[in-house]
Every structure is written in C-alpha cells, then in structure tokens.
Amino acid sequence: MTKYILRRIFYLFLTLFIIATITFFLMKMLPGTPFSNQNRMSAEQLKIVKAQYGLDQSVFVQYVRYLGGLLQGNLGTSFQFNNEPVTLLIGQRLAPSMQIGAQAMIVGTIFGILLGAVAAIRKNTWVDTLATFVSILGLSIPSFVLAVLLQFYLAYKWKIYPVALWDNFQSSVLPTIALAALPLGTVARFMRTEMVDVLSSDYIELAKSKGNSNWKVVTKHALRNSLIPVVTIIGPMAVSVMTGSMVVENIFSIPGIGEQFVKSITTNDYPTIMGLTIFYSFLLIIVYLIVDILYGLIDPRIRLGNGGKE
C-alpha cells in the first residue's frame, strides 16, 4: 500500500510537470501578446513592459524560470487585474468556489446515494422509474441551463433567492443546486447499479437466511458493499463540478475561481490562465489521489492485500 501511494505521488508530480510544460508552450505559441489589444504603446514602452514580465528573454529561459517559480509556489503574475500575483488572485477567490463546490458535492453525493439505494431496493416499481428519471435529468441537463432556469424562476420571478449576489448562505443555495444536479444523477445511477448487483449476490441471500430483516440486510450488508465502489466516482465528479462552476459562477456573479478563469480566457490573460490551469490540475490530481487511498482503506480486500480477484 505504501509503495502504491509513493508511486501515485510520483505520477502526481510527473503529471503536473507535463501539464505545466504543455501549458507553457501552448501559451507561447499564441499569436499576439496581451498588450496588443491594450491601448497603443510606443516601441520603447513595450520594451520596458516586456522586460518587466521577462518576455525579452529566450523561450527556454522563460520556461526554466517558470518551472523554478512553480516549485516555490509562484504561479506567475497577472497581466490584468493590477499585476496581482496569480496565487493572490486564487487566494482571494478560493473561498466562494470551495464553498459552493463542497456544498454541491456533499448534497449531490448524499442525495444521489439515497436515490440510487431506494431505486435499487424498489427495483422495477414506480419508485425506481421516478428515481431513474430524476437521475437522468440530473445527468442530462447541463448545469448552465439549470442555473439559468433556477435564476429566472426562483430568483427573478418568484424572488425566493437573490438573483446574483454573493454575501450569505442564502445566495449559495441556487448555485449549489445547479452544480449538485450532475453529481446527484451520476451517483444515483452508479449506486443503483452497484446496489442491484449487491442485492442479488449470494452473501445478501445468506444474510437474509440468517434472519436479518430486510432493513437490516440493507443497512448492515448491502449499503456498505455498494458504497465502496461509489467512492471511485468522486474524482470524476469533482471534475464535473469544477467544469460546472465556471459557468455557474458566471451566471450568478460569484467572485470565485471559475468566474476568474472564464474572465481570463476572454481577456487573454495568459499568466492567469496558466496559473489557474495548473492550480485546477493540482486540485483534481490531489482529489484523485485521496480517493484512491480512501478506496484502498475502506475495502479490506485491497487494504489487506491480495484477494482482489475472486
């Protein structure tokens, strides 16, 4: 297990290195500079500005410098936004993104598990059909469509929640719902499949033959066994929540990282795009790593080595 974790951490750094490299060179390939769409500068001014950002050096020197900076946790300096360091930008905007992201993950996972479990237990009844329908809706309707609909009806028309405001918990409700739909659908579907499988397994029949009530069979044996594989989809779910957050933050005007990312894209703020790309990748790879370790810890077949194959 330790060896496995070490290998994973090695891959984490390798992946980050590759991402940093790709990002750097892609950005260098871009036509024009961020200054080209700013107000006309004289050649002299341009030279000064370029030197200030280190753009007068060769690409290779810039690359080495960039990597060196990364190792010290320096993600570069934004061209826009008053030359703020990207790390500072992230720092200021991390909290709202994390809040709605975490809320969406928690809400989506918990309700997804419940929905999937209920569907599996009541397989082939109207409850199952309804649950499947809800999870397909959650899976299929893009978060930005849902966000706009929620904003229009619950905020604008019926005035239950603020339209586009970021101050208290109230204002995080709608973005959370919009973001939670996809994880909810994914988890519910996955959970249903797993649980149907588990419920038809021999050990569940044995558990029932011991005299367990149906409720106890589910809570003591079926749930735990179906939940273990559900852990594996937390990683991909984090990705989808992140994707969703970019547009959802935009729609609800939440001062988060996703909104910043989209803004940087539209303003060609390359250092910020690079910095955020690496930050996002780092975040996701860490999530994947944690999920992997967690999976190993909760499944005795992996924790205690061997026997994974049966």
Place this chain on the structure above:
Amino acid sequence: MEKILEVKDLHVDFDTYNGTVHAIRGVDFHLNAGETLAIVGESGSGKSVTVRAVLQLLASNAKISKGEVLYHGDDLLQKSDQDMDKIRGNKISMIFQDPMTSLDPTMTIGKQVAEPLLIHNNVSQKDALQRAEEVLRLVGIPNPKARMNDYPHQFSGGQRQRIVIAIAIVDYPEILIADEPTTALDVTVQAQIIDLLKELQQKIGTSIIFITHDLGVVAGIADRVAVMYAGRFVEYGTVNEVFYNPQHPYTWGLLDSMPTLDTSESARLNSIPGTPPNLLNPPKGDAFAPRNKYALEIDEEEQPPFFKVSKTHYAATWLLHPDAPKVTPPAGILKRFEKFQKLGGNAK
C-alpha cells in the same frame, strides 16, 4: 418418527421476460426429525427453488402459487416476513453452494458468524463472539481466536465453506438446508465437508435437507433420497431403495450414467439423451416421456401418479401400473436389483 417439516403440493412460478415459467409443479415431501433427506436432480430441475420456497428466499419475480409448507404443523407460507425472519437462521438455516461468494467481503468472519445469535437471542456482542469462536473451532477452523478478525478473502474455499456452515449451525437450528454445499469444492475437500456435516448432525441433532446433483455424494450422507425432474419428484425412498431398486426410468438413467467400481476402463458412460423440457409450457403428460425410451402412450397424455413400491418407496411412472407391459431395465440396473436382493429386499 416425527415429521418436522411437510411440504404439500408446492407450486412455484417465475415471471420472466418470455412468460411464466412453472418451475415447481406439485411437490410433496416430508422431513423426519434427525434424518437426512437428499434431493437429487440435474440443474434446473427445481431442487434449489423447492428449498428456497420453504424459507421464502425466492427471487422477487417468483411466486408460490399453491401449496403448504408445514413446520411442526404450522404453515410457513401464511406467515409474515417478520415472522419468517424469526425462523430463518434460528429454526431453519441454510448452507449455500458457492463459498467464494456467500460471505460478506467487507465484514470480519467473527461478526458474520455471531450475527444470527445477535439477531435471535438476547445476548451481548461479547458473548456472541465468544460463541462464534467456539463454533469456528467446531467446524475445524484452526486458531479461530486469531482469525475472528480476518476477512473472507483471507481464507481458502474449503475454509470458507466451513465458515458458511458455522454461520448456519451457530444457533443450533432444527433443520439445516444444504444447497449443493460441496459442488464448488475440490473432491478431497468435498469429503471433508460431508464428514463435517455428518459429525455436526450427531453433535447437535439437526435434520438435514441435502441438495445435490451428485449421486455419489448422496450415498455417503443421506437416509432417504428424492429424485427430482422438471419441477416434480419422480421417485423417493430410502437410500437403498432408490439406489438398488429404482423404478422410474429417469432414476435408471441417472444411476446408469454414474461410473461404478465395475465400470471397465474401456466402457463408455451412459447418458440420458435430449434436454429437459421447457417449463414455460410444461408437457401435459410425464415430463420425462420425450427422453424416455420406455415411454408409454399414456405418458404423453397423463401425468403418472405415485405408485407405492414399499411403505417408504414411491415412484411416479406408468410402468408400475398393473396393465403396463413388462420392460427390461438397462443391464446396470438389473445388477443393482441383484444387489438389492442380497441386501434382503424384494426387487421387482
């Protein structure tokens, strides 16, 4: 002898994609206190369904359409699921076929063995685990104290089956249903498990219903044997009666396809031609008739009733009707008849 379990005219149907499958079509049998009854038949004949119907552990698309399951005279089919929970694992328990998949992979075996005790008796967790440890020792798990906290994947197949047996007997059930408990195991381990079951029966005095498709196993453990075909019993009697004085052509076929010590190396084993009928539309007459070279015309029209051979031996074949022609069974069966006479029986 006291009949502790009596199944009467049991019918089980399955709703499937293709229509209703009539898996069990009128099964009657009883189990005496302390005896071992073996139910023999090929795959799909309905052995497992029959015993699962007794415990009402059938799949959700199954329906017991008719019949009674009397446990000490009480019809289990009339009981609520909650009342059945009090019987399962306590009065009647079950051993499953595949030890590799029958244990919960995420629970320690100590807890799994102790579980029935905690469900049915008012005992503390500590006492239940204590008792689980004793039972694990009883079924032959070496060093049970240390292994209580291990998970199923840390045991071999034979050991896992011992654990499954430990779970079944931990609460001293009156009836133990063993559904092909040795099929998934190596031959050497099979014998050990059979010996273990016999030993446990002596120690705790339980009655056993033993399901198998392997006639060789039956001789070693059973007191009585019932032969099942296409959802019905075709013959039942004591081990000697069924083995050495078989009356139904299907039993003949089964016994004839089994190698014996007399089978010479060069001889080919006999087989029964054809396949069992499709139980979506069960045949009107004797289900075995299409594969039966001794079939009579009446077999295709009417289901044969059970004809009495002896006080304990019955067979459902028209060949036992007084008007039926005399047929000569296969040579292997004739040899068995001779042996039966030597045993003091009166072969037909």
Place this chain on the structure above:
Amino acid sequence: MEQIPQIPKEKFKLVHDDNNKEQEKIGTPSLTYMQDVRRRLFKNKVAVVCLTLLSIIVLISVFAPIIAPHNPNAQQVTMSNLPPKLGQLNIPGFNGYQNMGGHMVDAYKQAGAPKDAFYLLGTDYLGRDLLSRIIYGTRLSLVVAVLATLVDLLIGVPYGIVSGWKGGKTDTFMQRIVEIVSSIPNLIVVILMMIVLKPGLTSIVIAIAITGWVTMARLVRAQTFQLKEQEYILAARTLGESSTKIATKHLIPNLSSTIIIQTMFTIPNAIFFEAFLSFIGIGIPAPNASLGTLLSDGQKAFRFLPYQMWAPAIILSIIMIATNLLGDGLRDAFDPQSSDH
C-alpha cells in the same frame, strides 16, 4: 396414491423405438445473439421512444436546408426579438403577443411585419429566425458529436485492442500514457486547445478528441484482456489464425457491445462540451449557430425574452436525455444480466 386409475389398456404401449430423433430436440427455438439484442431493445419502450426521437432530430438536421423556413444567418433588424407565432392561429404563447409594461401587445404589428409573416419560435436580437437557427445549430452540434465519436473509434478502439492483446511491456507502456492523459482534467486540455487553435468546428473536435479516446481505450483494453483468455480465441490462436483475422473475426464482434454502449455516452459528452465551450464564448464563432451559442445568446435575454432560451435548452436536454436513455437501453439489451430477469 393407493388407488390405481382406470386407463384403457391400449394406452400402455411403448411409443419410442431405440433411436428416436425426437429425444434430441431442444425446447426453445434459438436466436442469434444480435437477433436477441434487437428483440430486447425493441421490447424496451423507453429505448424505442428515444430512438425515434433521435432519428427525427437526425433527419431534420440532415435535411436542414430543405426544412428550415429561413436562412439561419439572415439578419432583419426590423424584425428583432419577435415572440413565437404560429400562423394566424391564436394559441396563447404562439400568437405573437408579448408582455410590454404590464399588458399584452402584438409585437408583430408593432414591428410592422407583413400580415402573413410569422416565426414559429420567434426571432433573436438581430431578427434571425430562431427555428432555422435551432435546426442548423442542432445540425452543427450533431456534426461535432459524430466527428468526436469517429475519432474516439479510430484512436480508442485500436489503441485498446493493441494494448490488451500485446500485453506485457507494450501494455504497461501504453497504459502509462493512458494514466497520464487521463489524470489531466480534460476540460483544461479542451480549453487550452480552444485558446491556442482558432475557435471553430475543427478545433472543438480536436480538443474533444485529444482526451476523449482514453475512456474508450481503457474499456476496450479491459475487454480484450478478458477475451484473449477465452477458449475459442485460444483455439483460433492454436490453429494458427493470424492476429488481424482474429481481431476482425473474433475480437471486434465481441467488443461491439462495449463499443456501441460507450459511443452512446461519448455523443452526449461531445454535445455537452460543444455547448459549454460556445456558452463561455470560445466555441463556434458568430454568426454560425450551435446549441451552445444559441443558449449563450438566449441566456443574455432570458429575463425579458425567455422563449429565446427555452427552445435551445429543451432541444439540448432532449438530445442529452434520449442518448443517455438509449445508451441504458442498449446496455440492457446487450447484457441481459445487467437488467432484470
């Protein structure tokens, strides 16, 4: 049990001679695997409805130039932001009336539209016919989906087969690449590609393809690994069949279910990515319409002209729901164990 029924004596006659052919008859007629799959799929009502819906959408997209009532990019500024209207029929919501300052006004009359002019789904802020734009937009989204799927098949399937079939060092190496590519969040790659390449159809397809094949390759590899050990494949190898022949005769047919099912999940994914990219403004460039750009435009005016958002949102959702459900139906049809009985 004791009483013996009265049966006419002539019924007790042996019926079979020794070599009866009847004995070998098998009860149920056998169906080929594909027949069985088709039968199961068509018995699934939800899947049939989805298949029909998708077929209609695909047909409309294919024949867009014939079906669309207007040129999707033709601007007519005088006719901007007209609400939906269906001929002279006075159906609420489709009568050309619009809420202006608290009371309903005939927007067509105000804009000075000819008496017989109507737009079924209204017009956008440049007076372009929304219905035509949606038809062409759907067409573009489907083209993205089809191209992305093709790349998926052309890269992912051979990659998976080679990796799974060769095994050993080749497999380890190929899997390392997969591991690295799949640990890079695909959205990031897609966005980076979109920034570097010029926005447009090709860029979107390339961007989606760069990361999209990984899942397919993984599934195909796992399946190939299993198939390789199957007896009939071993038999074919022992008999000296060439690798290509084994791949085409034995592997591909047995992989087809995995591939088809995965494809049904690639399609909505590609459509989603296109919509997402266009929505944040780096997808299909103006003036061309895709479902994503239509949603993006619609969202801007949603508060006052909700119909501009509703129509593309509904179409996009229908495509996503239908492909997902059809994918489910196909999985159940291919693998009956995964479903119920």
